[in-house]
Amino acid sequence: MKGLIVIVISTTMITCTKKNEEEQQNISKKEIIDKQFLTEKKQSKLTPDTVLEILKARNKEFSNDNLTIRNTSKRIRKSSLGQFPGAVILSCLDSRVPVEDIFHSGIGDLFVARVAGNISNEDILGSLEFACKVSGAKVILVLGHEHCGAIKSAIDNVELGNITALLSKIKPAIEKTNDFKGEKSSVNPGYLEAVTKANVLHTISNIRNNSPLLKEMESKGKIKIVGAEYHMETGNVEFLSD
Known part of the structure; x- marks a missing residue:
């Protein structure tokens, strides 16, 4: 037996x-995900507009349910001595927002900064400056998302430990939606989305106002600072205009 x-x-x-x-x-x-952003030579030839088109195309692949197939071992070896990502994504902390997968990317493709509510502070700004000025990223993408807990908590005036100070950075976005027609509460999907988008644009404004370095790079066309909202139910990234 x-x-x-x-x-x-x-x-x-x-x-x-x-x-x-x-x-x-x-x-x-x-x-298999290529090494579009992996080498210094390829990175140097990319323009901000080209990087944006790549991100949009790769998100379309993701939302169409194509697998994110990576040759991880090969990428680890090739990227061990240097990194040359094409973009830096400032995303929320939310575990349902898998940034590299959303943009059908792998090791060496993207810088990713994560903080609840995709807000900006001194540390985030320093990270974005490093990604662009030192390491050559061509795009800063502030990525908000549907059903964001931080946005809901800010709307509900949650006060708890250091979370209180973090949520205060989202309050200006709430003030910018005063003209919203409808119920202004966290249970109203329309209002929640309005505040989410306003918060993305507010973060972009903070980046420009509080980082002269990045503002100058953008004014010279070396980088682009853009915003977007990730729709969880479809996987689609909606790019916003500011």
């Missing part, structure tokens, strides 16, 4: 191995 069990397990393992090999053979090279 024991021998029979061993034979069954071995057969199963062989079947699984063959299946995995077949699946790997069925993956075309086009499906």
Whole structure:
């Protein structure tokens, strides 16, 4: 009986191995994430507009349910001595917002800064400056998202520890939606989305006002600072105009 069990397990393992090999053979090279942002030479040739188009195209791939297939081992080796991402994404802390996947990207493609409510402060600004001025990123993308807990908490005037100070940075976005027609509460999806978008634009304004370095780079066309909202139910990133 024991021998029979061993034979069954071995057969199963062989079947699984063959299946995995077949699946790997069925993956075309086009499906594996390339190294678009991985080398200094390629990064230097990219313009902010080109990077934006790449991000939009890759998000379309993600929202169309294409797998994010990465050659992780190869990327780790190639990126170990340097990094040359094309963009820096300032995202919310939310665990439902997998930034690299949303933009169908892998190791070495993107800088990602995460903080609840995708707000900006001195540390975030310093990180964005490093990404663009020192490491050559061409785009700063402030990424808000649907159903944001930080936005809901700011609307509800939550006060709790250091969360209180963080939420105070979202309050100006609430003030900017005073003309909203409808119920101004966190249970109203329309109002929540209005504040979410206003908060993204408010963060962009803070970046420009509080980082002369980044503002100058943008004015010279070296970078673009843009905003977007991630729609969880579809996977689509909606780019905003400010």
